[in-house]
Amino acid sequence: MMDISALPQAILCDRDGTLIEDEHFLNDPTKIRWIDGVKSLLKRFHQAGVKILVITNQSGVARDYFGTETVETIHGQLQTDIREMGGEIADFYYCPHHPDGTHPVYGGLCNCRKPAPGMFFNAIKDHQLTPELCWVIGDRLRDLEPGIALGMRAFLVQTGAGKDHTKLLSEQAYQTQVTVIPSFRNLLTFAVASLSE
Ligand SMILES: [Mg+2]
Numbered sequence: 001m002m003d004i005s006a007l008p009q010a011i012l013c014d015r016d017g018t019l020i021e022d023e024h025f026l027n028d029p030t031k032i033r034w035i036d037g038v039k040s041l042l043k044r045f046h047q048a049g050v051k052i053l054v055i056t057n058q059s060g061v062a063r064d065y066f067g068t069e070t071v072e073t074i075h076g077q078l079q080t081d082i083r084e085m086g087g088e089i090a091d092f093y094y095c096p097h098h099p100d101g102t103h104p105v106y107g108g109l110c111n112c113r114k115p116a117p118g119m120f121f122n123a124i125k126d127h128q129l130t131p132e133l134c135w136v137i138g139d140r141l142r143d144l145e146p147g148i149a150l151g152m153r154a155f156l157v158q159t160g161a162g163k164d165h166t167k168l169l170s171e172q173a174y175q176t177q178v179t180v181i182p183s184f185r186n187l188l189t190f191a192v193a194s195l196s197e
């Protein structure tokens with residue numbers, strides 16, 4: 001039985017389609033649209049001592065759609081939005097690569113584009129995490145797979161690409177290790193006993 005009073009040490013969160021609407025190669029901080037309920041729940045997790053880590057594939061860099069400074073500007077805006085609520089994102093990790101990318105530096109294979117585990121390894125090292133005490137959440141199976149392999153509790157949302165990926169989940173050997181929830185805000189259900197109003 002799961003102990004619903006046990007808060008995770010950290011939540012490793014996909015960005016597009018999970019925390020904010022997936023704008024397909026978001027390149028402008030004014031186009032950020034938070035998914036309902038995400039900001040206030042991020043604040044509550046922060047205030048309860050849960051580290052929030054954003055882990056995102058940003059192949060638009062490798063495709064020459066935008067530069068790394070654009071990704072960092074967007075992450076700065078996300079942090080500003082959360083701090084205005086009284087929350088804090090502990091760290092951001094992004095993969096700028098893509099195997100078919102045209103960018104001379106970021107095109108090609110890497111060990112960080114999810115489902116590769118590179119960003120997870122860095123987050124675990126940087127924040128001294130115990131994977132079994134962490135949660136991972138995303139709208140695509142590739143967001144979850146590195147976390148599942150490391151023993152994290154996994155949640156698949158129905159926002160973003162989540163509905164399609166819920167169908168794909170039924171073909172996976174690890175399906176019983178994934179909890180499907182409507183939206184990020186429903187994580188509250190799994191933490192409610194420990195979060196104060
Ligand atoms: Mg996503």
Ligand SMILES: [Zn+2]
Nearest residue numbers: 095097110112
């Ligand atoms: Zn990468």
